[in-house]
Amino acid sequence: xxxxxxxxxxxxxxxxxxxxxxxxxxxxxxxxxxxxxxxxxxxxxxxxxxxxxxxxxxxxxxxxxxxxxxxxxxxxxxxxxxxxxxxxxxxxxxxxxxxxxxxxxxxxxxxxxxxxxxxxxxxxxxxxxxxxxxxxxxxxxxxxxxxxxxxxxxxxxxxxxxxxxxxxxxxxxxxxxxxxxxxxxxxxxxxxxxxxxxxxxxxxxxxxx
Amino acid sequence: xxxxxxxxxxxxxxxxxxxxxxxxxxxxxxxxxxxxxxxxxxxxxxxxxxxxxxxxxxxxxxxxxxxxxxxxxxxxxxxxxxxxxxxxxxxxxxxxxxxxxxxxxxxxxxxxxxxxxxxxxxxxxxxxxxxxxxxxxxxxxxxxxxxxxxxxxxxxxxxxxxxxxxxxxxxxxxxxxxxxxxxxxxxxxxxxxxxxxxxxxxxxxxxxxxxxxxxxxxxxxxxxxxxxxxxxxxxxxxxxxxxxxxxxxxxxxxxxxxxx
Numbered sequence: 040x041x042x043x044x045x046x047x048x049x050x051x052x053x054x055x056x057x058x059x060x061x062x063x064x065x066x067x068x069x070x071x072x073x074x075x076x077x078x079x080x081x082x083x084x085x086x087x088x089x090x091x092x093x094x095x096x097x098x099x100x101x102x103x104x105x106x107x108x109x110x111x112x113x114x115x116x117x118x119x120x121x122x123x124x125x126x127x128x129x130x131x132x133x134x135x136x137x138x139x140x141x142x143x144x145x146x147x148x149x150x151x152x153x154x155x156x157x158x159x160x161x162x163x164x165x166x167x168x169x170x171x172x173x174x175x176x177x178x179x180x181x182x183x184x185x186x187x188x189x190x191x192x193x194x195x196x197x198x199x200x201x202x203x204x205x206x207x208x209x210x211x212x213x214x215x216x217x218x219x220x221x222x223x224x225x226x227x228x229x230x231x232x233x234x235x236x237x238x239x240x241x242x243x244x245x246x247x248x
Numbered sequence: 249x250x251x252x253x254x255x256x257x258x259x260x261x262x263x264x265x266x267x268x269x270x271x272x273x274x275x276x277x278x279x280x281x282x283x284x285x286x287x288x289x290x291x292x293x294x295x296x297x298x299x300x301x302x303x304x305x306x307x308x309x310x311x312x313x314x315x316x317x318x319x320x321x322x323x324x325x326x327x328x329x330x331x332x333x334x335x336x337x338x339x340x341x342x343x344x345x346x347x348x349x350x351x352x353x354x355x356x357x358x359x360x361x362x363x364x365x366x367x368x369x370x371x372x373x374x375x376x377x378x379x380x381x382x383x384x385x386x387x388x389x390x391x392x393x394x395x396x397x398x399x400x401x402x403x404x405x406x407x408x409x410x411x412x413x414x415x416x417x418x419x420x421x422x423x424x425x426x427x428x429x430x431x432x433x434x435x436x437x438x439x440x441x442x443x444x445x446x447x448x449x450x451x452x453x454x455x456x457x458x459x460x461x462x463x464x465x466x467x468x469x470x471x472x473x474x475x476x477x478x479x480x481x482x483x484x485x486x487x488x489x490x491x492x493x494x495x496x497x498x499x500x501x502x503x504x505x506x507x508x
Contacts, residue, residue, distance in 0.1 A: 049341075049368075049369075052344065056318055056319055059319075060319065060322065085369065087369075148449075152249060152250075153249050156472075159250070159451055159474065160449070161370070161420070162250070163421070163451065164251060164253055164293075164451070164474065165250065165251040165293055165504040166249065166251065181505070184505070185251060185504040185505070187323065187324060189371045206249060207249070207250065229322060229324050229346065230322070230323075231288070231322055231323050232322075234322060235322055
């Protein structure tokens, strides 16, 4: 079973629906025993870093998340969940979980796209990935596949953790992590067949590792 | 680089997909959930639903459709029609929509945009604007006026100024519908689309007038739109989304590949 960490993130229901549509058993929970019993955990998130950190601290889910990661539980962070696993966000200069080194930067409004037009912020819509490393998460996914993004900040983790990048005025990290610990900036639950394949890849990893 | 988005628009009445037909009122043309699923599988990038009745008693039927759509498709979709409060917005977002689209309610109560953006984030708030061309005046210097009630009521507001105001209030996206072009199948209103797209930093969805993939190409290139809304050209099988995307890609317009 996949557990979706419940801290009232806006997209947690969409993640559960996507998993159920794939026939993958899933539950939204903040019960530490249920989280511990799951084969893998998805850490969702949308919205502002400060609010999300406040919610994690109020619900005690920050400590639970640290324990799960320390125990080697397979984890997939999504969107804001991807961002706040780093040390700090430029969004109101918010200290974040610090599970990995790195910070989260705001897209510079002065950036231009490939046509010389000022970039639109938030980066919202479908965009492709440039794979930097082979990853279990991307198995069977066409290199030209696109994913659905909605964000104004992007992650800057340690270079050796960067699995894929995406370009929106600047080449930024769109997947980072290592085997069993992954973070994706886009929304796989809203990225059509490619996103569903990525979720299935995560589930298969948790079941067979 | 972001792909240009192709967005089919579905009108829903009493839980049924419907189409306005001149002098005959509305004719039911299918099941919205099944139609949404088909467009999703064909490669639509997003879907828009409008509840065209939005009376209190039909609201429940519509929310049930929204929930079933959320289970059926794994792409973003937005919901409009009859949304006049933050509570209305919350109801459709909780039911599974990513975005809400507000139109006449935003014209009457602009704070609805900022209140919605504050509660759910700008990315969740689309402002739909119906626009009609008029002789330029001091109040309407661009010659494009905001109208409501399908064009019957002129609001005395310049469309370009309104677009900028919506952006300042926190709208995440604008859907610009030309009442003059709507239903003509003669092409989008390109001057209007481009003027608004160039006047704001948020994405603009072109709406009204699509009769062919070439019209969509024009809106996405000359019109500077980020997305093109389509309705009848796909509802009646004249074109399919894969055919449209192949056409656009062939002309060098970046679209999301249908498979993969």
